[in-house]
Each structure stands twice: as structure tokens, then as C-alpha cells.
Amino acid sequence: MQVTHSRLETRTHRTNVELCRDPVQHKLLSEVQEITETVESLQMKLRMAENALQELLRTKAALEQDLAIKNNSIFIDREKCLGMRKTFPMSPRIVSV
Template identity: 50%
Template sequence: MCYPDLSLVDTSVSVPVSWVQYSEDNIGKSASERRATRELTELVEGTLVAAARDMWSQYNRVNAAFTLRVNQTTHARNTLQQHLAKTLQEMHQTERTISDLEGSIWAMRAPLRVAQSRLEERTYRPNIELCRDQPHTRLLSEVSALQDTVLSLRQRLSEAQATLQQLAGCKSVLEQELYTKAHSLFIDQERCLGLRKTYPSTPRLVGYT
């Protein structure tokens, strides 16, 4: 088979000069792309290192904030426990006071009854003998004093019972606050700080490991 037109010039075929120029252009583009890749890699690595440094800084700040909060909550819990102990002690003392007042009121009943009985018996004295004499006056004074004492004791008993009721309410509030503080401490100290005991290293954050 013959190919008579092969001797004609084909403009699409390169010549040594254009071939060299094309190759040099490709080599230049390759070097430029490799240089751009290195610059981009360095930029990405710098960004990752800066991000890892910022994350470490934030990690330490959060840990410091958690530690401060745990210390504050612990102090508040300890203070509440002290107040609860004092409240319980005051409740015990108030209960003893109530018991003593009730005993004192009960003890006053006998002499009051005796004095009232004597007054009542003197009303049966006949005729002129029914006299408002000194014994009668003294009995009236004794009955009045005893009644005033009982009234004062009942007033103090009512105040002591009201105080005991207030202390019981205070005790309930303190116990609820203690439960809340203990729950907060468990979450912050055990759950949150417990999960933050380990933290990825900078190489791992950057992506080397």
C-alpha cells in the first residue's frame, strides 16, 4: 500500500523547538503546582497547630472553671451541713424546752387547784364570817399569780412550738439544698471532670496519629 501524501507538511505535528517549549512549560507548571502544594500544606499545618493550641487553651480554661465551680459548690455544701447541724441542735433544744414547759404547766395545776378550792370553800362561811379578810385577799393574789404564771408558760409554749415549726421548715429547705449541691457535685466532679481526664495530644489533633 502506498501513502503518497505523507511528504506533505502537517501543521498539527510538533517540531523540536515546540516540543522543547511544551516540555519546559509542563515542567514549570509542575514545579509551580508543587510549590503551591507545599505552601498550602504549610498553611494547613500551621492552621491545625494554631487550632490545637487554642483547643488546649480552652481545655485548660474549662478545667480551671470546673475546678473553681467544684470548690465553690463544696464550700457551699459544707456551709449548709454546718447550718443543718446547728438547726438540728436547736430543734433538739427547743423540743426539750417544750417538754420542760409542758411539765411546768402540768406542775402548776395542783397548787392552782388547791388555792381555787380554798377560795371556793371560804364562800360557804356563814353570815358575817364571809369576810374579805387578809387570807382571802392573799388567796386571790395567789390564784391570780398562779394563773398569770400558767398564762405566761402557755405563751412561751406557743412561741416554742412556732419556733420548732420554723426550724422544721428550715431543716427541710437545708436538706433539699444539700441534695441539690451533692447532685451538682456528682455531675461536675464525677461525670464532667471524669470525662476530661484524658485529652488528645497536639500531634493527634493535627492528624499525625
């Protein structure tokens, strides 16, 4: 981009007949426009990728939090509830009403 701008700058300082809008001038102008559009497009894609990354990080954090809650639930079920269940009698009784 800098090269194209410097070439255009050099061409605009020409004198008299050399200062004209010839095909080279048009090509340089279109090249500047094309480079500008490409840079804008790439910046937009970068913003979209950064937004997607942020969304993925939020999703990862939510999944890690859910996993921690589920691991805690499994710990409570195995360590605390299972120990209490072992102390209860396991023989089935029929209760008549």
C-alpha cells in the same frame, strides 16, 4: 391552782360573820390571779417555743434540700464531666486568626 380554788370555795360557803373579806381572802384571790397569769405566760412561751421549733425544722429541711442538690452537682461534675474531660486532648494549641 386547784388547791387555791377549793380553799376559796370553802371560804365562800361560810356563814354570817365568817363570810368576810379578810387578809386571807385577799391573799387567796391574789394567789389565784398570780397563778392564772403565770399559766398564761407559760402557755405563751410554749407557743413561742413551738413556733421557733417549726421555723427551725423548715430551715433544716431547706438546708437538707440544698445539700442534696449540691451533692448531686458534685456527683455530676466528678463522675460525668471529669470523665468527658479526660477524653479531650490536653495539649495547648495556639490558633492564629
